[in-house]
Amino acid sequence: MKIHDVGIAGTLESSDIIIHIEKNEGKGIEIELKSTVENQFGNQIRKVIKETLQELGVTDAIVRANDKGALDCTIRARVLTAVNRSAHSNNLPWEVK
Amino acid sequence: MWYDNFREQVINLQSKTERDQLEEFLKKQNLSLDRDIEYTVALFDGDKLAAAGSFSGRVLKCIAVDEEYKNMGLSSKIVTHLVNEAYSRGRTHLFIYTKPENKAIFSELGFYSIAEVPAKVVLMENRPDGIKKYLEEIARDNGDKKDSAAVIVNCNPFTLGHRYLIEYAASRCQRLHVFVLWEDKSSFPAEIRYRLVKEGIQHLTNVVLHKGKDYIISDATFPSYFIKEYQELVETHARLDLEIFTRHIAPSLDINRRFVGEEPYCKVTSAYNAIMQEILPIQGIDVQVVPRMVNDGHPISASRVRELIREGKLNEVKELVPETTYKFLLSPEAESIKKHIQSNSQRH
Numbered sequence: 029m030k031i032h033d034v035g036i037a038g039t040l041e042s043s044d045i046i047i048h049i050e051k052n053e054g055k056g057i058e059i060e061l062k063s064t065v066e067n068q069f070g071n072q073i074r075k076v077i078k079e080t081l082q083e084l085g086v087t088d089a090i091v092r093a094n095d096k097g098a099l100d101c102t103i104r105a106r107v108l109t110a111v112n113r114s115a116h117s118n119n120l121p122w123e124v125k
Numbered sequence: 126m127w128y129d130n131f132r133e134q135v136i137n138l139q140s141k142t143e144r145d146q147l148e149e150f151l152k153k154q155n156l157s158l159d160r161d162i163e164y165t166v167a168l169f170d171g172d173k174l175a176a177a178g179s180f181s182g183r184v185l186k187c188i189a190v191d192e193e194y195k196n197m198g199l200s201s202k203i204v205t206h207l208v209n210e211a212y213s214r215g216r217t218h219l220f221i222y223t224k225p226e227n228k229a230i231f232s233e234l235g236f237y238s239i240a241e242v243p244a245k246v247v248l249m250e251n252r253p254d255g256i257k258k259y260l261e262e263i264a265r266d267n268g269d270k271k272d273s274a275a276v277i278v279n280c281n282p283f284t285l286g287h288r289y290l291i292e293y294a295a296s297r298c299q300r301l302h303v304f305v306l307w308e309d310k311s312s313f314p315a316e317i318r319y320r321l322v323k324e325g326i327q328h329l330t331n332v333v334l335h336k337g338k339d340y341i342i343s344d345a346t347f348p349s350y351f352i353k354e355y356q357e358l359v360e361t362h363a364r365l366d367l368e369i370f371t372r373h374i375a376p377s378l379d380i381n382r383r384f385v386g387e388e389p390y391c392k393v394t395s396a397y398n399a400i401m402q403e404i405l406p407i408q409g410i411d412v413q414v415v416p417r418m419v420n421d422g423h424p425i426s427a428s429r430v431r432e433l434i435r436e437g438k439l440n441e442v443k444e445l446v447p448e449t450t451y452k453f454l455l456s457p458e459a460e461s462i463k464k465h466i467q468s469n470s471q472r473h
Contacts, residue, residue: 040234
């Protein structure tokens with residue numbers, strides 16, 4: 029998936045993370061992380077962000093993340109939403125019918 | 126969770142009742158509602174206002190939490206809401222104006238400090254490298270170190286007075302950096318002001334032209350500049366703007382002098398100039414005030430040019446502006462700008 033615009037998802041509340049994503053054409057993935065648990069989980073958070081982007085096929089992006097102690101599943105969800113917003117795609121299978 | 130007790134509401138700034146309540150609330154926090162606010166969100170506990178925050182353009186401001194509700198995370202809720210709303214309006218590079226004692230709170234919320242006037246105000250932005258990127262951009266083609274000076278102009282539009290100031294400054298240094306203000310609050314749009322300066326100074330080989338962007342007398346660094354009415358705030362804003370200039374801009378371009386046109390009319394600009402003369406020399410930057418060029422007994426100024434445009438006296442404008450600006454004023458592109466000036470009577 030290609031990043032066209034700026035996308036944002038998440039909140040600044042405790043146990044959440046706010047993900048801001050924008051294009052970075054041809055320059056790979058850059059992650060700027062700020063976290064209340066940087067010392068304990070900084071690398072794990074970066075890893076989850078990077079993996080989620082790779083699963084979505086995003087190869088170039090600048091990601092600014094401000095984490096307030098989010099769990100991995102929350103991080104994945106926020107990245108997914110931010111990417112979809114910035115790529116203007118709206119075809120997520122939200123629910124199974 | 127206790128969040129459930131709070132009702133989030135976008136304030137209708139047109140409604141007198143809601144506005145009064147907000148102003149009353151801000152007053153208790155020693156804040157006032159700036160005139161240029163375009164969006165406000167508040168959290169209510171029942172009917173009681175517990176927290177509020179606003180923005181105008183890309184600047185978040187007037188953010189406050191009632192004493193009774195401090196340390197409950199309400200400011201993060203307000204800021205999240207404001208950031209999302211600003212993003213949805215396409216504004217992603219955001220600034221925040223706050224008192225220095227609140228720096229830690231906003232730093233937690235992902236804002237980074239750019240400059241500070243002690244005990245008064247601190248300006249922050251939502252990118253760790255915002256100003257650094259701008260400095261890299263302007264210094265990219267700088268080359269080797271030379272004796273450099275700076276001139277900062279709005280040029281609304283470019284007149285013979287501006288040209289004189291730039292020629293004067295350029296003849297007294299090895300390299301002159303000219304910054305054109307980038308805020309689109311003037312009658313002439315930024316791109317056009319920039320273009321007219323560029324066309325008008327082509328004969329000068331040691332001048333480097335820059336776009337002032339966010340960090341030089343912009344809505345973010347100097348909001349009261351564009352209100353053009355003297356208030357106490359002007360002094361604080363001027364100090365903040367000059368702090369950014371001396372701390373970030375001047376060092377990255379080796380600027381050791383600043384030339385400025387004498388300001389006989391506008392009180393805000395002359396206050397700015399006075400503070401500049403006070404602050405810059407302490408930081409090792411000389412300030413030289415250049416007297417205005419005079420035509421027919423009157424100093425040439427862009428506001429005089431706009432005045433003549435308003436009165437439809439274009440042939441008199443010819444005496445005050447370079448050939449290139451005059452040509453532009455006669456072009457079809459200038460039609461809408463002239464019309465706008467004629468229908469409007471503000472200073473800008």
